[in-house]
Amino acid sequence: MTSEELVQVAETVTAERQAADFEVNVCVALGCLSQHSDKLKDALCAEAVASGRNCRVRGTGCMGLCAAGPLVRVGKPAEAAAQTLYAGVHEADAREVIESLGNKPVERLEAHLDTYFHGQIPIVLENSGYIDPEKIDEYISRDGYQALIHALTEMDPQSVIDQIAKSGLRGRGGGGYPTGLKWSTVAKAVGTQKYVICNADEGDPGAFMDRSVLESDPQRVIEGMAIAGYAVGASKGYIYVRAEYPLAVTRMTSSLQQARRRGLLGNNICGTTFAFDIEIRLGAGAFVCGEETALIASIEGMRGQPRPRPPYPAVSGLWGAPTLINNVETYANVPTILRKGAEWFAGIGTEKSKGTKVFALTGKITNTGLVEIPMGMTLREIIFSIGGGVPNGRKFKAVQTGGPSGGCIPEEHLDLPISYEALIEVGSMMGSGGMIVMDDTSCMVNVARFFMEFCMTESCGKCIPCRAGTAQMYQLLTKICDGRATHADLELLIDLCDVVKNTSLCGLGMTAPNPVLSTLRYFKHEYMEHIEHQHCRAGVCACGRKPANELALAGVTA
Amino acid sequence: MSVAVDVKTLVIDGINVSARADQTVLEVARENNIAIPTLCHLDGLSDVGACRMCLVEVKNSPKLFPSCVLKVEEGMEVTTASPRLKHYRQTILELLFAERNHICSVCVSNGHCELQSTAQSQGLTHVCLPYRNPSLPIDASHERFVLDQNRCILCTRCVRVCAEIEGAHVWDVMGRGIDSLVITDLHDPWGESSCTRCGKCVQVCPTGALSDKSKFGSDHPKYPETVSYLNMMREER
Amino acid sequence: MSDNVTAIASKIKVATVWLDGCSGCHMSFLDMDERLLELGSQFDLVYSPLVDFKVYPESVDVALVEGAISSVEDEHKIHHIRKHTKFLIAMGDCAVTGNVPSMRNPFGPEAILERAYHENVAAQAQIPCVIVPALLERVRPVHEFVEVDMYLPGCPPSADTFYTVLTDLLAGRTPDIAALTRFGA
Numbered sequence A: 001m002t003s004e005e006l007v008q009v010a011e012t013v014t015a016e017r018q019a020a021d022f023e024v025n026v027c028v029a030l031g032c033l034s035q036h037s038d039k040l041k042d043a044l045c046a047e048a049v050a051s052g053r054n055c056r057v058r059g060t061g062c063m064g065l066c067a068a069g070p071l072v073r074v075g076k077p078a079e080a081a082a083q084t085l086y087a088g089v090h091e092a093d094a095r096e097v098i099e100s101l102g103n104k105p106v107e108r109l110e111a112h113l114d115t116y117f118h119g120q121i122p123i124v125l126e127n128s129g130y131i132d133p134e135k136i137d138e139y140i141s142r143d144g145y146q147a148l149i150h151a152l153t154e155m156d157p158q159s160v161i162d163q164i165a166k167s168g169l170r171g172r173g174g175g176g177y178p179t180g181l182k183w184s185t186v187a188k189a190v191g192t193q194k195y196v197i198c199n200a201d202e203g204d205p206g207a208f209m210d211r212s213v214l215e216s217d218p219q220r221v222i223e224g225m226a227i228a229g230y231a232v233g234a235s236k237g238y239i240y241v242r243a244e245y246p247l248a249v250t251r252m253t254s255s256l257q258q259a260r261r262r263g264l265l266g267n268n269i270c271g272t273t274f275a276f277d278i279e280i281r282l283g284a285g286a287f288v289c290g291e292e293t294a295l296i297a298s299i300e301g302m303r304g305q306p307r308p309r310p311p312y313p314a315v316s317g318l319w320g321a322p323t324l325i326n327n328v329e330t331y332a333n334v335p336t337i338l339r340k341g342a343e344w345f346a347g348i349g350t351e352k353s354k355g356t357k358v359f360a361l362t363g364k365i366t367n368t369g370l371v372e373i374p375m376g377m378t379l380r381e382i383i384f385s386i387g388g389g390v391p392n393g394r395k396f397k398a399v400q401t402g403g404p405s406g407g408c409i410p411e412e413h414l415d416l417p418i419s420y421e422a423l424i425e426v427g428s429m430m431g432s433g434g435m436i437v438m439d440d441t442s443c444m445v446n447v448a449r450f451f452m453e454f455c456m457t458e459s460c461g462k463c464i465p466c467r468a469g470t471a472q473m474y475q476l477l478t479k480i481c482d483g484r485a486t487h488a489d490l491e492l493l494i495d496l497c498d499v500v501k502n503t504s505l506c507g508l509g510m511t512a513p514n515p516v517l518s519t520l521r522y523f524k525h526e527y528m529e530h531i532e533h534q535h536c537r538a539g540v541c542a543c544g545r546k547p548a549n550e551l552a553l554a555g556v557t558a
Numbered sequence B: 001m002s003v004a005v006d007v008k009t010l011v012i013d014g015i016n017v018s019a020r021a022d023q024t025v026l027e028v029a030r031e032n033n034i035a036i037p038t039l040c041h042l043d044g045l046s047d048v049g050a051c052r053m054c055l056v057e058v059k060n061s062p063k064l065f066p067s068c069v070l071k072v073e074e075g076m077e078v079t080t081a082s083p084r085l086k087h088y089r090q091t092i093l094e095l096l097f098a099e100r101n102h103i104c105s106v107c108v109s110n111g112h113c114e115l116q117s118t119a120q121s122q123g124l125t126h127v128c129l130p131y132r133n134p135s136l137p138i139d140a141s142h143e144r145f146v147l148d149q150n151r152c153i154l155c156t157r158c159v160r161v162c163a164e165i166e167g168a169h170v171w172d173v174m175g176r177g178i179d180s181l182v183i184t185d186l187h188d189p190w191g192e193s194s195c196t197r198c199g200k201c202v203q204v205c206p207t208g209a210l211s212d213k214s215k216f217g218s219d220h221p222k223y224p225e226t227v228s229y230l231n232m233m234r235e236e237r
Numbered sequence C: 001m002s003d004n005v006t007a008i009a010s011k012i013k014v015a016t017v018w019l020d021g022c023s024g025c026h027m028s029f030l031d032m033d034e035r036l037l038e039l040g041s042q043f044d045l046v047y048s049p050l051v052d053f054k055v056y057p058e059s060v061d062v063a064l065v066e067g068a069i070s071s072v073e074d075e076h077k078i079h080h081i082r083k084h085t086k087f088l089i090a091m092g093d094c095a096v097t098g099n100v101p102s103m104r105n106p107f108g109p110e111a112i113l114e115r116a117y118h119e120n121v122a123a124q125a126q127i128p129c130v131i132v133p134a135l136l137e138r139v140r141p142v143h144e145f146v147e148v149d150m151y152l153p154g155c156p157p158s159a160d161t162f163y164t165v166l167t168d169l170l171a172g173r174t175p176d177i178a179a180l181t182r183f184g185a
Helices: A003-019 A037-051 A091-100 A136-141 A146-154 A157-167 A179-188 A209-216 A218-232 A246-261 A292-299 A328-340 A342-346 A379-386 A420-425 A444-458 A464-481 A487-503 A507-511 A514-533 A548-553 B025-031 B083-099 B114-121 B157-166 B200-204 B226-236 C024-030 C034-040 C072-083 C093-097 C100-104 C109-119 C159-170
Strands: A022-027 A055-060 A072-075 A084-086 A195-200 A236-241 A277-282 A323-327 A356-363 A369-374 A396-401 A407-410 A434-439 B007-012 B015-020 B055-058 B064-066 B077-079 B145-148 B171-174 B181-184 B210-212 C012-018 C043-047 C060-066 C069-071 C085-091 C135-140 C150-152
Touching: A003 A136, A003 A146, A022 A037, A037 A055, A037 A091, A072 A091, A136 A218, A136 A246, A146 A218, A146 A328, A157 A179, A157 A218, A157 A328, A157 A342, A179 A218, A179 A323, A195 A218, A195 A292, A195 A328, A209 A218, A209 A246, A209 A328, A209 A356, A218 A236, A218 A246, A218 A277, A218 A323, A218 A328, A236 A246, A236 A292, A246 A277, A292 A323, A323 A328, A328 A342, A356 A379, A369 A379, A379 A396, A396 A444, A396 A514, A407 A514, A444 A464, A444 A507, A444 A514, A464 A487, A464 A507, A464 A514, A464 B083, A487 A507, A487 A514, A487 B083, B007 B025, B015 B025, B055 B083, B083 B114, B157 B171, B157 B200, B157 B226, B200 B210, B200 B226, C012 C024, C012 C072, C024 C060, C024 C159, C034 C043, C034 C159, C043 C060, C060 C072, C060 C093, C069 C072, C072 C085, C072 C135, C085 C093, C093 C100, C100 C135, C109 C135, C150 C159
Parallel strands: A022 A055, A195 A236, A195 A323, A236 A277, A356 A434, B007 B077, C012 C043, C012 C060, C060 C085, C085 C150
Antiparallel strands: A022 A072, A072 A084, A356 A369, A396 A407, A396 A434, B007 B015, B055 B064, B055 B077, B145 B210, B171 B181, C069 C135
């Protein structure tokens, strides 16, 4: 395909859309789908036909505010910004929605969410909710693949790397490693065959940013990987996606086929000598396979266990070849960076953390869903403005970022401008983007215990500190929750945190102690209350009555 | 003319040593009689850096590195022993003793066990961590050998020797984390597996997890050094 | 080891106790043979299965405790011993690690009692419950109940080990335990 052909496709799609007087966009990403938005879409189609009006019903990707689903956005095709957003729409509402087109909106369904979207800068999510993720042409109609063609025909690989480096993009999977530097290392590494891997094994509890991108805008990831392949000299790419995301897998599979048919993957892409294709590999239910060397082992057909680094995958990775491995969100930033320029991207965010970050806002928060905010925005703004604050009149206690590798941040740090460094300084980390809000009904010791149980069950078992250390720490935390622990137990726990953190083979073990350490830093009094007074101020732990394990079975959570 | 070998000079525990570029810090340390404890390492088998006993400190890095896989670099400054490393090594041993059921007094490898001797050399006299006492099986289905899971430390030497030296790959690991188990074939009883009965896994097993039925009491010395000898003979051919 | 290793005045009060042990450590202790006489000039054995005292004294200087804590009686005894002892030595693998008695832990006390008193008994099979103390859910080493001042692993620790350790202690020196003995020694 050439640039001109892309423009033609875009024009065709736009014309088709504008041929309808009205369009009804229904979110068919997993959140709304689980609320039967597919049936809703069918009902709307039926009502649209029955009404005889010239309106088009489309399925789109995630619109962001998952808590308010199923979401439907209606209005004139040419005026996207003026469209009305309906929340909590069900099959029975279909007729009313169709009848409201061009008339007064249905008041009881209207979502008034100015504060939710205010301040968000969609880059990774710029197409989510606006295109049908199962139609490549719709992606093309929103400047899709312009960046790839521009890179292939008008830039050399080094210039592409320079743009990424200049943009300041850092790994969005959690590590925050400078992306341009990683690409440069792989490009310079010696090897005739190189690989590009997309880490879509999103394993953190509460994180669904990557799933959303894969379900709502899969072509974006393909384009990003192809550009990366061109930049580093790789001809083959793998998307390693967890098998627990079947919708993402089917959409990505069909997206790859469509890209191939349009000549955007395969040999002689866009008439150049660049050849690149992508295969999907499924995970098998192991959180540890999100660790890059374990992921590589898994693709190689071996047990998903990490390997000591060095050597790093950039030099010796998949089958010993130089391998670029980046997260879904990292690749998703690439097309826009190339299209709008590195300076534009670097103009967003803070000095060392450029661009935006997608967060999955969950827990005790009014507006649960995905938000994409510029780095530098404060936690307070995200939680209390965009997030709508803590519901049911309860008091904010802490926000957990970085999943089982991260930490809890208390109220005193809410005015922290988000950046990789700032989060580490307060004892947490950016992680992949999970952001779990907790109120005064959360017991911080039980939170630490929850994450330790996760690390213990997900440990691959290769190295002793993680395999046996997480089990010992979990037992100690359970003892504390049950009110049977002594001060000596707490000291032992703290010592084990140090040993496991410094001697584990991979990031899973090294970061498993983080939730314990961060809750100890800010909520030590809760630990002491459990130990000295057998008291849990949040009312969660049994502390001498029923053991914590039994409570867990009864459905009581942090 | 001989091919020039790339030589590096580095400092280990304050001692200047020289090494070939492809050597690991562990190899060079042992050549110079500097003791670094190991459990999963065995000369002749690939290194996995799993047990973390051989971790060393490297100047200008806050991280610790497993010396069994760390390649030497020019000017590197390595510390192999410090109070911190000693504490870590003792804790790792304690984690092992507490993980499964290691009763030295009744074990076939009492007196010939690397876990036991490493504990002694590291000054471990008791285990602070609570014993887990898991319920683990014994597989005595093989006519010559016994697998006692209670004594296994998951060093995977058996897996590696069977795959790399014998070429049969009968042993592998099943499960994940603390529930991991070494198994033969697809968790078939050892006696019914594709085992070739060569006995190398028994010889390389550092504890009494794998043992020979013909041995009495704890009269069961092992000879794992045969592995590197086999490698050498094969290379000569 | 605690910091209670100080030069103790002559004729210190020594006690030995066996809990859930086989008495092998005591036999090894006795294997010091004539060296016992030499040491005996420096300490008084104020309580021991080897002598006739029935009541644990109010104040003991050094206690050598053999055996793991397996029953409620063991648990009761060890707390009493700790309360009335200045320097407590966990003697032998049973006291230090649980050792052979702890091999019942993966099965649980009910299964053990069943096997011992029902399955393996031809006549009058019954699980004893009069006088015999109740078994704890899990057999555990001494230090999981009380603070221990010194650990002497070994099964049993050799007579030489006992001699060196006691001589060092009486002279106010700290013995290097790992150099003398190990688990399963």
